[in-house]
Amino acid sequence: MKVKVKIKRFNPETDAEPHWETYEVDADPMDSALSLLLHIKWHIDGSLTFRKSCGHGICGSDAMKINGENRLACSVLVKDLVKGEGDTITFEPLPTAPVIKDLVIDQSRFFEKYRAVKPWLITRTPPPERERLQSPEEFALIEDATKCIMCGACTHACPSTWADPEYLGPAALLKAYRYTFDSRDEGADERLPVVDSREGLWKCYTIFNCNEACPKEIDISRWLSALKRRAVMEVAAR
Amino acid sequence: MIFSHDVVIVGAGGSGLMAALYAKEGGADVAVISKLHPLRSHTGAAQGGIGAALGNEEEDHWLWHAFDTVKGSDYLGDQDAIEIMCQDAPRTIIELEHYGVPFSRNKEGKIAQRRFGGHTRNFGEAPVRRACHAADRTGHAILHTLYDQCVKNQVRFYDEFQALDLIMTPEGVCCGVVAYELLTGEIHVFHAKMVCLATGGYGRVYKTTSNAHASTGDGMAIVLRSGLPLEDMEFVQFHPTGLYRLGILVTEGARGEGGILLNDKGERFMERYAPTVKDLAPRDLVSQCIYKEIREGRGINGKDYVYLDLRHVGREVIETKLPEIATFCRTYLGIDPVKEPIPVAPTCHYAMGGIPTNYDGQVERAGRGSIVPGLYAVGECACVSVHGANRLGTNSLVDLVVFGRRAGIHMAETLRKEGRKKEPLPDNPDRRVREMLEDILGRTRGEPVAVVRSDLQQTMMDNVSVFRNEETLTTALDDLKQIRERAKRVVVRDKSKRFNTELMDAVELGFLVDLSEVITRSALNRTESRGAHSREDYPKRDDENWLKHTLIYREGEDSYRFDYKPVTITRFQPKERKY
Numbered sequence: 001m002k003v004k005v006k007i008k009r010f011n012p013e014t015d016a017e018p019h020w021e022t023y024e025v026d027a028d029p030m031d032s033a034l035s036l037l038l039h040i041k042w043h044i045d046g047s048l049t050f051r052k053s054c055g056h057g058i059c060g061s062d063a064m065k066i067n068g069e070n071r072l073a074c075s076v077l078v079k080d081l082v083k084g085e086g087d088t089i090t091f092e093p094l095p096t097a098p099v100i101k102d103l104v105i106d107q108s109r110f111f112e113k114y115r116a117v118k119p120w121l122i123t124r125t126p127p128p129e130r131e132r133l134q135s136p137e138e139f140a141l142i143e144d145a146t147k148c149i150m151c152g153a154c155t156h157a158c159p160s161t162w163a164d165p166e167y168l169g170p171a172a173l174l175k176a177y178r179y180t181f182d183s184r185d186e187g188a189d190e191r192l193p194v195v196d197s198r199e200g201l202w203k204c205y206t207i208f209n210c211n212e213a214c215p216k217e218i219d220i221s222r223w224l225s226a227l228k229r230r231a232v233m234e235v236a237a238r
Numbered sequence: 239m240i241f242s243h244d245v246v247i248v249g250a251g252g253s254g255l256m257a258a259l260y261a262k263e264g265g266a267d268v269a270v271i272s273k274l275h276p277l278r279s280h281t282g283a284a285q286g287g288i289g290a291a292l293g294n295e296e297e298d299h300w301l302w303h304a305f306d307t308v309k310g311s312d313y314l315g316d317q318d319a320i321e322i323m324c325q326d327a328p329r330t331i332i333e334l335e336h337y338g339v340p341f342s343r344n345k346e347g348k349i350a351q352r353r354f355g356g357h358t359r360n361f362g363e364a365p366v367r368r369a370c371h372a373a374d375r376t377g378h379a380i381l382h383t384l385y386d387q388c389v390k391n392q393v394r395f396y397d398e399f400q401a402l403d404l405i406m407t408p409e410g411v412c413c414g415v416v417a418y419e420l421l422t423g424e425i426h427v428f429h430a431k432m433v434c435l436a437t438g439g440y441g442r443v444y445k446t447t448s449n450a451h452a453s454t455g456d457g458m459a460i461v462l463r464s465g466l467p468l469e470d471m472e473f474v475q476f477h478p479t480g481l482y483r484l485g486i487l488v489t490e491g492a493r494g495e496g497g498i499l500l501n502d503k504g505e506r507f508m509e510r511y512a513p514t515v516k517d518l519a520p521r522d523l524v525s526q527c528i529y530k531e532i533r534e535g536r537g538i539n540g541k542d543y544v545y546l547d548l549r550h551v552g553r554e555v556i557e558t559k560l561p562e563i564a565t566f567c568r569t570y571l572g573i574d575p576v577k578e579p580i581p582v583a584p585t586c587h588y589a590m591g592g593i594p595t596n597y598d599g600q601v602e603r604a605g606r607g608s609i610v611p612g613l614y615a616v617g618e619c620a621c622v623s624v625h626g627a628n629r630l631g632t633n634s635l636v637d638l639v640v641f642g643r644r645a646g647i648h649m650a651e652t653l654r655k656e657g658r659k660k661e662p663l664p665d666n667p668d669r670r671v672r673e674m675l676e677d678i679l680g681r682t683r684g685e686p687v688a689v690v691r692s693d694l695q696q697t698m699m700d701n702v703s704v705f706r707n708e709e710t711l712t713t714a715l716d717d718l719k720q721i722r723e724r725a726k727r728v729v730v731r732d733k734s735k736r737f738n739t740e741l742m743d744a745v746e747l748g749f750l751v752d753l754s755e756v757i758t759r760s761a762l763n764r765t766e767s768r769g770a771h772s773r774e775d776y777p778k779r780d781d782e783n784w785l786k787h788t789l790i791y792r793e794g795e796d797s798y799r800f801d802y803k804p805v806t807i808t809r810f811q812p813k814e815r816k817y
Contacts (some may be wrong), residue, residue: 006554013736030572042688046740047732051278053450055488056566058378059278075569100421101737107275121338131335133347139340146340146372146379150277170260192323 003027003078004088005036007048010215011101013094015085018099021045022088033066033089037073037103050103057215060151064103070153070213094156096165110152113168117176117194122187145178145223147216154220157213162202167203168195170210170220177223180230189232197230204228239426239655242660243269243394245649246430248401248457250276250610252284252377252635253617254436255384255641257391257599261434264650271417273400273430273452276385278723280438280450281638284377284490285352285562287369288485288639289632294348295367300324302359303368305810307633309522310356310771311626313812314470314780314787319597319622322539324519326640328495331370334639339383341372342559352559353494356630356817358521358542364493365518367467369632374489374562377635383389399426400742402674404464404613405667407537410603412612413661416668418675420742423735425668425675430605431660432649434614436462440753442746444586444690445699448458448480448487456620459749461593462756466603466610466799469621470591471753472760472771475629478524480585483541484570487609488563488582490631492548493517494560499528500545500579507544512817519817520770522628522770525584525704529805539580545579584633584704590629590762590770592621594803596788599645605789605803612661614649616642623787626805627769678744684729687743694721694747694754707774711762718755725751736811749762759798765790781812 005025010018024039034052041048050073051061056077057075064073067081067090084144097105148171155161155169176195195201201224210220245261250272262268272279291298303324334351335341342350351367359366372379375549388395398420405414405427409717416427429441437457441449462468478499479488493499501507510526510679512519519527532542548556553576556564560575567575593615594602619639624637651656696751700713725747732740766780767773 002265011734011736013734030570031568041740042686046730046743047734049732049737053274053278053452054280054283055451056283056570057273057284058375058562059280060448061274061278077569081706085813101734104737109536111275117388117391120386120498123336127336131332131341131349135347136343136345138347139343142340143373147375148382149378150382151590176284179338182340184338192658 006090008092014015027078031078033076034073049101060149063151063153070157072215113172118191119175124186132184153213154210157209177227201228242429243286245432248436249300249436251279252279252638253642257646259648261650262391266650271396275397282378282381285374286489287371287632288635289368290331295351305361308810310630312483314626316468316806318806318810319624323624323640327636330639348355353520354631355490374560402671407661415625416671437619439589439618441586445695446485447586456755459752467791470758473590473627475588476525476584477587479582485585498552501531515616515817543581543583546582547579548575592619595620598648614645616645639728680730684727687728690724714758
């Protein structure tokens, strides 16, 4: 089928403003959105710029705004983006991040926020000779959160992030959840003060945009709510 | 700009991050440069497991793991290195667990383990549960945890810097790398006491591959261009179960959990070829069997694929142990593996060959003991060789963590003991790279990169994949000659400095062409069948003449030289390989 691919293009080296370009592409309904972009880059305009790597939804390179929603380009198919012949699919960079070029955004702030939450296992007890035991039930508490691929779709879908660039955002907070609720972790007293803050958990208003944007279908709002409860309990216990 | 560090690691997948972490913990000043953000590395795509004789589910021993690896390698793996790997694997996995890797757990709370192809109890008796896993996203779990640890330990990262050349002194000491910064288009020199390549594989040489777009074998090609050899390049692993036409990997763990392969007649054909382990035979064998079934007209509907059937495994196991696979099937094929069989065909998956190293990651110039000072290589780009002619499933992650760790420790210890100084940089260390990029950007007429690359991938797929013979290999070499000339004239439309991925596509095409050439030449040179190298005109393994590693050197544009290295045998004498 023929589809129109409309892309927001911007190269700060040569352009004063972003502009839209439209390409006509022959597509199979089972093609991924990424394959449309690859077709354009490979056969129509080599200067079209986007990130990509694994092509099947695990590396997290190609989060972008497709038909108005934050998606991974490799994980959404043409058939789910058009109704019929000649329809248009739009591609834009993730909202509110500085654009480097075309669909490539600057993720340095995103990763600064990730680093801020001490995203690693904090332990004080010396490790045993063998593995630390963790029951399947304890593991189940964090498994969903460990699926995160740090693509940024959630954080850039969050109205609180749009309104306040300082807000840590769902991806960083989910990472804080993942380690704080890991039965092996002993660092809640270090990590919770970072997230129990104006620019942290309390800017999450449970709007659920993050859940809807997450390509791994992680129940982010639920885990952030659990982290909020934990933060309140810790303060109460002090 | 010139950046200066004790240790510069190129590549931020599992092996690069392990090397970085241990070199840093050992007190070295470590920088990691990577053409992708580290979390985008292809280690993250590893699915099914990491093998170690932990014995959490049933009795297991490292020596059984070592035997399976030797046999899986079709006796081409070096047994001293294999012993180190299998002995070190349990400890290293415990360390990963202590770092926080979220492994799946069994009822006792220990790391859960499952069956995988070629892994057996008591020297081949029956499949054993050895593959530690985090559902079917084991690589993802390891990659993210290692990155978290590197951030904690303040490893310096240069993200989206693509290494394009090694810097060698006239005496042959490696003292740095030249890298292209994607954001700015600037060419930088990294001056170092030690360089460690961890650049991964080259799956993108082939049309159908499970590998990421980034898997273009950069480090191997750079080493070849520096006059150093590559080892065992004829051995390319095709994973038996790629999603039909897409090549996306379906983990062997799917068969480890009970999945079976079916032909058009609904026959479980692996029972005929491997009566003991059946569908859990090693990958080289299963891929060859699938092709045989297809050639003999038993592909599904006479086409070039077979079925992987998980229906009897049940919804619960599929949803909890193989959730990513289930999602791939639903997303990309529109089928539900709980109710329908999955169409699969072999897909290029892993490079057994690579940069020859010893088991501390030091690169060898000409066989054992001939070290290139200052240069290390780890992970898929390296060839220790623990995988020989065919890698067992789960052993790539083991290789990454065990030898990444060893190289990191070795670099830090060497720096501490020798307190070595940086060799002075030669004049114009970035000259070759500048000239190469200026040449590409200066062209105004020619073919686009993608057209030439697609012809390259097609000929390699048609002529140098699971089965080869003199005719197909010669055809490939003829094609490659034309393709090489065309690749020299490709044109990029993007001339800007900022984030010019098209320019890097053109550079990577050059790497892919160089590697295709050495893969094909090495395959033509080895007149026997062993592991993943299956010559139709030489169908038997020939230990008398070929129980040795190939080393290939590029000496000029069209001139290559072969040399050989003996296989190290410690405990397991070569035997006929039956499963």
